[in-house]
Amino acid sequence: MKQAPAKITIVSQSHLCRNPRVLKEATALAAAGYNISIFTAVYSDELYREDLSLLAGTGISYEIYSDLRKRDWASFKARLSRKLWLIAQTWGIESRYILGYNAGNLKKRITASRADLYIMHQELATVTGGLMVDDYRVAFDLEDWYSEDLLPEARKNRPIKLLKQAEKTALEKGAACYTTSHAMANGLKAFYNSGRTSAVIYNSFNANNTTGEQQLQQDYLHLYWLSQTIGPGRGLEFFISCMAKSKVRCKLSLRGNIAEGYKNSLLAILAPKDSIEFLPMIKNSEIQADMGCYHIGLALEPDTPPNKDLTVSNKLFHYMAAGLPVIASYTRGQAEIAQQCPGLIFMYRQNHVDELVGILNELGAKIETGSLPALKTRMIEFYQANFSWPIQAEKLVNLIKNIFETAR
Known part of the structure; x- marks a missing residue:
């Protein structure tokens, strides 16, 4: 039986x-x-x-x-x-x-x-x-x-x-x-x-083989950040200030729920050359395909408390699964993943302005030379084979x- x-x-x-x-x-x-x-x-x-x-x-x-x-x-x-x-x-x-x-x-x-x-x-x-x-x-x-x-x-x-x-x-x-x-x-x-x-x-997550590259504009660096709740203490103020110091024109797309007051505070520190787009939350089943429409994913995690330092956030794997190279703050959890895929996750130490500005300039140069699509292809292939x-x-x-x- x-x-x-x-x-x-x-x-x-x-x-x-x-x-x-x-x-x-x-x-x-x-x-x-x-x-x-x-x-x-x-x-x-x-x-x-x-x-x-x-x-x-x-x-x-x-x-x-x-x-x-x-x-x-x-x-x-x-x-x-x-x-x-x-x-x-x-x-x-x-x-x-x-x-x-x-x-x-x-x-x-x-x-x-x-x-x-x-x-x-x-x-x-x-x-x-x-x-x-x-x-x-x-x-x-x-x-x-x-x-x-x-x-x-x-x-x-x-x-x-x-x-x-x-x-x-x-x-x-x-x-x-x-x-x-x-x-x-x-x-x-x-x-x-x-x-x-x-x-x-x-x-x-499952890898998304459709990167949406045909929808991308190449005259600015299109950065993407995802979280159910967007608010203070998440690294956005620091990141926007570094965008202003970079040589590249940046567009920052923020997807998640955000209070009107906080939205205005971010707009107030935005440099004239840059822009911010506020997007509503979408279903989990739609996230992967949507992510393919951006250049770079942002994982701006703090390194305190210990849980934040040691875990790997969902968003990091979401970005990778969609073929997005990632700008990531240094935490021990994120460093664990970055060390396994060199050249695909661009990591800066917490609150180190020069390091983050340098990363933005480097990625901006890849936009100008047209080498970013190859980087996205490498990411999706590496992710699919390893994560x-x-x-x-x-x-x-x-x-x-x-x-x-x-x-x-």
């Missing part, structure tokens, strides 16, 4: 269309023959419909453990509970209830139909998984270093001790633990003095396969 496929439950706390790593993981494991369910929290009808469209035809089950779309008694209780625990946090009382809605029901909900393996994503699921490891087979995808993220003011509302304990448990007791870069894996190992190093699954999602998906499938083989 043929054995039924192993059942894997993936637990997150955000809409699938806002967390592409969960979607990629789920579809890769479903394609490998596993029975996949995703449990998550939702708050928007529009985003929920987008979630379902992404899962169409995959056979993946999509379950909700916290639903804030309706203003009913259940959602009121969930919101009130979190607010009360946030107040308790100001008195030094930590709780997983701070990390998300309906936290107390999460473990019961996901274990009602027992899975052969649970894979935990994001803060609340990681903490919940830490409570389950003695009774269930639990793996952890540490997408970020949760206890070492955000600036000091924001960390006041975070249960840092609880997150640290959950991360340590994930490293030491998880059926598997994996993360987004070798820099992150080594940082976690050193911090927790663990004898175990997390596996690395880069958060990459694209099918390569990472194979590593993930082998990692999960090893969990089940070891358990026999």
